[in-house]
Amino acid sequence: MSxxxxxxxxxxxxxxxxxxxxxxxxxxxxxxxTDVGTIVPRLTVLVLLILSFYLSxxxxxWLSLIMGxxxxxxxxxYLGIYMATFTLIAYVIxxxxxxxxxxxxxxxxxxVVVITLLEFFVFGVYRAINxxxxxMQLFIVERLGISxxxxxxxxxxxxxxxxxxxxxxxxxxxMRFKR
Amino acid sequence: MNQFFTNKKMIVLLVSVIxxxxxxxxxxxxxxxxxxxxxxxxxxxxxxxxxFAKPVNAVNDLFGSIDRLQDxxxxxxxxxxxxxxIYETQAELAVLRDENQIMQEELDLQNSLTDFQTITxxxxxxxxxxxVDQVTIDRGSQDGxxxxxxxxxxxxxxxxxxxxxxxxxxxxxxxNLEGSSNQVSAEILSEEVxxxxxxxxxxxxxxxxxxxxxxxAEIAEGxxxxxxxxxxxxxRSLVIGTVDEVTMDDHGLxxxxxxxxxxxxxxxxxxxxxxxxxxxxx
Numbered sequence: 001m002s003x004x005x006x007x008x009x010x011x012x013x014x015x016x017x018x019x020x021x022x023x024x025x026x027x028x029x030x031x032x033x034t035d036v037g038t039i040v041p042r043l044t045v046l047v048l049l050i051l052s053f054y055l056s057x058x059x060x061x062w063l064s065l066i067m068g069x070x071x072x073x074x075x076x077x078y079l080g081i082y083m084a085t086f087t088l089i090a091y092v093i094x095x096x097x098x099x100x101x102x103x104x105x106x107x108x109x110x111x112v113v114v115i116t117l118l119e120f121f122v123f124g125v126y127r128a129i130n131x132x133x134x135x136m137q138l139f140i141v142e143r144l145g146i147s148x149x150x151x152x153x154x155x156x157x158x159x160x161x162x163x164x165x166x167x168x169x170x171x172x173x174x175m176r177f178k179r
Numbered sequence: 180m181n182q183f184f185t186n187k188k189m190i191v192l193l194v195s196v197i198x199x200x201x202x203x204x205x206x207x208x209x210x211x212x213x214x215x216x217x218x219x220x221x222x223x224x225x226x227x228x229x230x231f232a233k234p235v236n237a238v239n240d241l242f243g244s245i246d247r248l249q250d251x252x253x254x255x256x257x258x259x260x261x262x263x264x265i266y267e268t269q270a271e272l273a274v275l276r277d278e279n280q281i282m283q284e285e286l287d288l289q290n291s292l293t294d295f296q297t298i299t300x301x302x303x304x305x306x307x308x309x310x311v312d313q314v315t316i317d318r319g320s321q322d323g324x325x326x327x328x329x330x331x332x333x334x335x336x337x338x339x340x341x342x343x344x345x346x347x348x349x350x351x352x353x354x355n356l357e358g359s360s361n362q363v364s365a366e367i368l369s370e371e372v373x374x375x376x377x378x379x380x381x382x383x384x385x386x387x388x389x390x391x392x393x394x395x396a397e398i399a400e401g402x403x404x405x406x407x408x409x410x411x412x413x414x415r416s417l418v419i420g421t422v423d424e425v426t427m428d429d430h431g432l433x434x435x436x437x438x439x440x441x442x443x444x445x446x447x448x449x450x451x452x453x454x455x456x457x458x459x460x461x
Contacts, residue, residue, distance in 0.1 A: 015227065022304025023231045026314060027239055029305060030445040040308050072206075073217045074224045075306040076313065077342055077349065080202035084195070126310045129207060131355075 006169050010051050010059075013165060014067050017043040022075065037142040039150045042115055044071065046107075046155050047162055048086060049114055052093035053102040054166035064090040078129075085121050089114050102166075104159045111155045112148055119144050218344040225315055225347035228303045232317075236301065236448060294456040295414040298322055301449050303347065312352040316450055319346040324452055329363075329406070329413045331451045335441030336363065336406060336419045340452065353387060354380045354444050365389055365419055366407040367398055367436070374407055375436065377419065386423055387438040394434055398425050404438050414455040 021041050025032065032039040044067060052060050068083030092114070100106045123139050126132045134142075247254075300318035318324055320343045328340045330350045338352040353363070363377040367389075373396045379388035389404065402422045408415030424437040 016231075019224070019228045019231050019304065021307040022228060022315070023235055025307045025309075026232070026302050026305035026448070027235050029447075033309075033445060038309050042307070070220060070224060073220050074228075074315070075304075075308075076311050077206060077217070078203060078311070079206040079217075080199045083202070084199045087195075122308060122310070125203070129203070132310050 007059075009165060009169050010055060010063060013047055013051070013162065014044060014063065015070075017047040018067060018071060018074075034146060037146040040119075040143065040147045041154070042118070042147070042151045043154060043158065045086070045089060045115060045118060046111055046151060046158060048089060049093060049111060050102070050107060050159065050162045050166055051169075052090050053097050053100075054170040057094055060090045060094065061087060078131075081122060081125050085118050088121070089118060092117070102163065104156070104163070107159045107163070108152050108155045111151055115148055115151050116144065119147065221315075221342075222319070222344045222346050225303055225317065225344070228315070229317060232301070232303045239448070293408070293415045296454045296456065298324065298452040298454065299449065300452060302447055305447075310355075312355045312444075313341070314350050314352065314447060314450075315347055316350055316452075317347055318452060319344050319348050321345050323454060324348050325412075325454075327412045328455075329417060329453045331417060331442070331453060332447045332449065333442045334418055335443075336413075336417050337442045337444065337447060337450070339413070350450065352444060352447075353377065353440070354382075362410075363413060363419070364407045364410040365404050367392075367396075367422060368403045368405060369396070369398060371396070373398060374409070377438070381437065384437070385440070385444070387420060387440050389436040389438055390428060390433065392434040392436060394427070394432060396434065398422055398434065398436060400425065404436075408455075412455050414453060417453065 021043050024041050024043075032041070048060075048064060048067065051063070055063070064086035065083055068086035069079065071082040071086070072079045093110070096110070100110075119139075123132070123134075123143070127134075298318055300316045300322075303315045303317050305315070306313045316330075324340055324343050326340055326343055329336060330338050330340060336353065338350045340348050341351045342349040365375055365377050367373040367375070373392055375389045375392040377387050378390050380386075381388055392398070400422050404419045404422060406413045406415060406417040406419060418441045420438040420440040420442075422436055423439040426435050426437070427433070428435045
């Protein structure tokens with residue numbers, strides 16, 4: 001696999017996930033606001049999680065910064081929130097990846113950890129800058145639980161194909177599972 | 180631990196935290212006026228986003244029309260009755276409009292608060308984390324959009340434009356009315372004109388909250404609520420919803436009215452942007 005494909009594939013994958021997040025929310029808002037809470041699709045995070053297992057340190061950190069900026073700028077206009085969280089997530093996975101072999105079960109389990117981290121961070125920031133007045137208990141009940149369930153299921157669906165692409169990208173990379 | 184937090188890592192962490200906080204506060208202070216870099220990236224993303232929004236929209240439209248086909252008969256019966264009434268109102272409207280125009284000419288009125296032009300657009304995407312309920316639409320400053328214009332969907336007011344890029348823009352919905360910057364001046368079409376402010380949204384019952392209404396005003400359930408055109412760049416006579424419940428506020432000094440919105444905030448796919456002809460005078 002040539003050099004430019006190694007740059008392009010993860011970028012396109014993340015971009016598609018990012019756009020799908022928005023399109024899904026716009027079209028299926030009625031489905032997503034269920035009786036037990038609001039579902040937040042996090043496809044971008046799921047793809048980022050899988051790619052963090054395969055790409056080199058520098059590559060994934062740059063990618064998560066760019067994607068974070070896009071996410072912030074495109075969806076809310078409050079810069080920095082997702083830039084910080086995406087980079088944090090990539091960093092955490094980079095630390096963990098020498099202990100885990102990438103497979104679907106690990107992805108699903110890690111997605112629960114990572115999305116919990118992300119939701120708490122984002123909620124914390126929005127609480128701090130006074131955009132939401134939701135209490136911690138209500139947040140856990142109305143947002144976190146159902147979102148974790150939904151994104152876990154999404155991971156089961158997209159995990160395998162994205163993992164295959166990740167493997168393809170890494171084939172020529174010498175730095176596999178090393179930092 | 181000392182290996183995990185070496186000196187270099189500590190510095191990187193510190194610098195990134197400082198960068199994060201300053202970037203966030205910078206974008207908070209100048210909300211609405213996005214810079215060139217942001218406008219560029221938003222537009223590029225929005226153009227790509229359309230590629231996804233179009234087919235999904237088409238599929239959704241198809242299923243929607245199949246869905247509607249099932250209760251066409253009932254709807255037809257109901258509409259026939261409604262049409263009979265509409266003939267009468269139409270005649271009345273025509274007479275009133277003529278009369279209004281003659282009177283306006285008499286008074287030499289150039290622009291009234293009810294005059295506006297419309298621009299239609301469709302929704303590309305919606306903010307996935309519902310903390311800030313915003314949608315991105317495929318119309319921008321090139322189509323004549325400006326910050327602060329009000330946006331309608333399914334015959335009801337849904338929000339206002341907060342950020343315009345050349346070919347796309349963001350609309351903040353009435354469902355996140357927590358900041359004071361997003362209030363809408365409204366009036367209840369009762370026997371007398373009752374003015375107030377739409378200043379909140381009740382998430383649990385999906386109703387808008389209207390406050391600052393004099394306690395002596397008599398409001399009946401089912402009365403229509405429209406924009407009053409008294410503040411900002413929102414014209415008069417845009418439908419907001421109907422009165423659902425009338426209560427007193429926490430201090431018992433003013434009335435608080437719960438409004439059932441005319442627009443469905445969960446099915447926003449096509450929007451109409453309202454451009455008021457009269458100057459806002461701001």
